[in-house]
Amino acid sequence: AQSVTQLDSHVSVSEGTPVLLRCNYSSSYSPSLFWYVQHPNKGLQLLLKYTSAATLVKGINGFEAEFKKSETSFHLTKPSAHMSDAAEYFCVVSGSFRAEYGNKLVFGAGTILRVKS
Amino acid sequence: DGGITQSPKYLFRKEGQNVTLSCEQNLNHDAMYWYRQDPGQGLRLIYYSQIVNDFQKGDIAEGYSVSREKKESFPLTVTSAQKNPTAFYLCASSIMRNQPQHFGDGTRLSIL
Numbered sequence: 293a294q295s296v297t298q299l300d301s302h303v304s305v306s307e308g309t310p311v312l313l314r315c316n317y318s319s320s321y322s323p324s325l326f327w328y329v330q331h332p333n334k335g336l337q338l339l340l341k342y343t344s345a346a347t348l349v350k351g352i353n354g355f356e357a358e359f360k361k362s363e364t365s366f367h368l369t370k371p372s373a374h375m376s377d378a379a380e381y382f383c384v385v386s387g388s389f390r391a392e393y394g395n396k397l398v399f400g401a402g403t404i405l406r407v408k409s
Numbered sequence: 410d411g412g413i414t415q416s417p418k419y420l421f422r423k424e425g426q427n428v429t430l431s432c433e434q435n436l437n438h439d440a441m442y443w444y445r446q447d448p449g450q451g452l453r454l455i456y457y458s459q460i461v462n463d464f465q466k467g468d469i470a471e472g473y474s475v476s477r478e479k480k481e482s483f484p485l486t487v488t489s490a491q492k493n494p495t496a497f498y499l500c501a502s503s504i505m506r507n508q509p510q511h512f513g514d515g516t517r518l519s520i521l
Contacts (some may be wrong), residue, residue, distance in 0.1 A: 341509055
């Protein structure tokens with residue numbers, strides 16, 4: 293079975309400093325991994341995706357993530373935080389490769405990012 | 410613009426009442442999904458549908474029902490059997506397996 297662990301429920305950074313949101317996954321096969329962002333009372337927006345191509349994935353708004361198979365990690369980073377980055381972030385693994393299960397996603401519990409001015 | 414529309418944005422349910430949440434997409438996606446979001450628990454899958462007239466239970470289907478009569482529509486009914494319905498409900502769609510899902514802006518359901 294697939295699972296995702298987001299190691300921090302809350303992260304607080306100052307504006308202009310780097311952001312690191314940590315994610316470890318468990319999968320019995322080569323996974324597809326995603327990071328989504330959610331602003332209050334809104335749906336989820338895709339930041340980036342890893343689907344077995346380049347291990348360093350660049351996303352929108354200056355975010356990137358590195359797939360490390362040996363560490364089963366997919367941490368999200370950004371060099372310089374902006375006030376608008378304050379939101380909740382979800383690390384997600386594709387739950388199954390079997391066609392009859394469709395595109396089942398397994399979500400982490402989320403990390404709330406706070407950006408201080 | 411293509412996207413997913415959920416309505417209403419806020420919904421209140423009385424005891425013993427069934428309520429239906431609407432989800433419409435114009436992305437021409439075959440697959441659609443319903444999730445429930447509770448604080449600190451991420452998203453949990455309620456039901457999903459890969460094609461018209463077919464749907465499958467997710468992890469927490471009890472107390473919920475769905476239909477998929479049209480490709481663009483996937484309504485969710487929260488029945489009176491769902492004893493703890495207060496949550497944020499998100500609808501999503503995807504074009505194919507292992508591709509990202511696109512999400513609507515959600516419906517917040519509360520109990521009167």
